[in-house]
Amino acid sequence: MPSLGQRLAALRKEKGLSQAQLAKLLNMGQSTIAMYEKDKRRPDAETLRRLAEFFQISVDYLLGLTDSRERPVYTLTPEAQELFSLLLREPDLQSGLADPLFRNLLKRIPDLTPEERQLLAQHWEWSLRLIERNKEMKEEENRITSKKDYNKKD
Numbered sequence: 001m002p003s004l005g006q007r008l009a010a011l012r013k014e015k016g017l018s019q020a021q022l023a024k025l026l027n028m029g030q031s032t033i034a035m036y037e038k039d040k041r042r043p044d045a046e047t048l049r050r051l052a053e054f055f056q057i058s059v060d061y062l063l064g065l066t067d068s069r070e071r072p073v074y075t076l077t078p079e080a081q082e083l084f085s086l087l088l089r090e091p092d093l094q095s096g097l098a099d100p101l102f103r104n105l106l107k108r109i110p111d112l113t114p115e116e117r118q119l120l121a122q123h124w125e126w127s128l129r130l131i132e133r134n135k136e137m138k139e140e141e142n143r144i145t146s147k148k149d150y151n152k153k154d
Contacts, residue, residue, distance in 0.1 A: 001064045005039035008062065011055045012037075026050060 002010070012022050012033075019037070023030040028047075035041035043051065052059045057069045076084060087093050096102055109117065 001067070003039050004042070004063055005037045007064065008033075008051065009037040011057070011062075015055075026054060 012019065015022075017025070019033040020030040023033045026033075032041070036043055048059050048062060052062055052071070055062075056071065058066065058071045060066045061069045087097070097106075109120070112120065
């Protein structure tokens, strides 16, 4: 399989660019490109990303890990898109995810069996219902207390 340097040189030539032209486009030195192409120097992760982006190839192709130039396309399921959108819209959820206790709970979910996940979901649902019921009771209590205070003033 061709080396990173060989692949980089071939990609550059396919675009009809000299080392100096490529270096200028990527804001780096021509000698750096030459060293990469001679396999005397290896690009760091950020440079690999920039090269792959410039040539519209995968980093794996550039590194010689695959012969496919295709860049992987990652798509979210509709459920994941919905959750991600909700997370972006709700700052309280973002701060909740920053809580180490909550993050630890979320990290452990993949290790649970489907039955354990169902049990956890039921527990969370019951807990949320209890929290909502407590809020309703406090609101009712506050309303009653407010009425009593208002009536005492007369």
